[in-house]
Amino acid sequence: MRADALLDQVVDSAEPEYNFAFLDERTKRAIRRAALKGVAIPGHQVPFGSREMPIARGWGTGGLQLSLALIGPHDVFKAIDQGSDDSVNAVNIRHFVAAMSGVETVTATAEATIIQSRHRIPEETLRPDQVLVLQVPKPEPLSRIEPRVARSQKMHAEGDYASMWLSLYEGVALSGDISMGADYPAIVNGNYLMAPSPIPRWDMPKLHHAPFLTLFGAGREKRIYAVPPYTSVEPLEFSDYHFRVEEFPSPCQLCGATDTFLDEHVDPHGGGSTYSCSDTAYCAARREGSQA
């Protein structure tokens, strides 16, 4: 008998193949408990038992586990990767969540109740009834200056962020300005230093006193943390060198927006650069709206 046929037999004979939303209920509870703890201590990284998932670690397993632990039959799910609903990572995650839970999936931000995202926050302001789940490759903001975990945990415990400030100072001293880009460190709720995941600086102000809940999941590093609604998220800055968001030389070539984060497209044949909205759903909706 061929292997495929054998496999089919096994699958056919199994009882209900997977639990609703893939994860078993106890795992979901454990993940929700970690998320609740994260909400209770904004910006604090809560360890959790990250499960083996059918996508590779480092490809959004932290976010995926949070989404699956939160999702109910009446939720509406949206997945984005660097602002786009159509990239491979987003499509795979969306299909997987739909297959495992049967929930409706959308690209329109306003219609979703749970939005899992990699490295972007949608341009439309989310509502209090929506939850943003961000995929996090490196949850520890201090790892670039203090590789020893025991040390960095002590630094968090004591609020000892002088070495982070020092690395910011070094950037100014050596390059003339703050040299940090995406994943810009911020103090949450006036207390913990947090890595916001590699979202552009553009998205940082959206987290500050946001009306919605943001959950951060790092599957490979086994950490969950949160920014609850209406919590302060203050990027590190000096009183004479300020945190600034990215600037773009021209508007979106598709919808003409000047108030969105743009992706740069470099013409390989020397035709210069063009720009378009990184948030593709927002861009498409704007174009439809202007046609109507």
Added chain:
Amino acid sequence: MSAHRPVLKVSGLTRLFGPGCDACLSSTGPEQETNRCVHCGTTVACADVSFDIGEGEVLGIVGESGSGKSTVAGCLAFDVPASAGEARLCTLPGANMFELDAAARRRLRAMEIGIVYQTPQQGLRLDVTAGGNVAERLLSADWRHVGQIRERAGNLLERTEIPRARMDEPPRIFSGGMRQRVQLAKALAHKPSLLILDEPTTGLDVSVQARILDLIQEIQREAGVATIVISHDLGVIRLLTERTLVMRLGRVVEAGLTDQILDDPQHPYTQLLVNSALT
């Protein structure tokens, strides 16, 4: 006793390395000729060390290698926890600084205590710019204006004879003497109330030693900061300090005015120490 307003009062400072037992203190010390407890194997690095320092005063701690003098410095800078005893700093009235919680200790260390170590690796980040090293102390003390930080760091580095033009270079490419001067600038960055110099010139060649000692003396007088100088070198002690403690095997064996101790040592160990100096 000093006539100055006391800045630091240390009493009964003890540091044990090991489990410790009731007999540790009675079975160690100069009389027993050991700092290791025969009953439990604990090393008594220092025991029952007490002293005061007044404003602007310079206290020397002298002793051979292993006498416990650096442990005293380490306890005061919170590098090693004290096993017993208390230390009261005038800026923190009523509190024993050894009993503060970790965050408060770190804060006190950042705001009030400057230290220069024998090895620059201990006191500096060699790959961070010299200015950054000084800035770190200011950043710990919540300075958040780069212009002001660079102004202060540049002034301090100039004062310690590091050209301002080199403030954005890492100490890794500096000479040993320059590194010690960066350490000194860093230690003084936030105008500490206590300055600890732990063998600041050991390992430097004699001409560099002399220049750094002159500089330390000048700056210490300018800043009027209470200073503890730890050295095995009697020349350094004689030049810099007014009063001196002599330590041996973790205990203070003699204390008094530096000139008196060096010219008319009472304790046999101090006599040996003074007589073995190469001068």
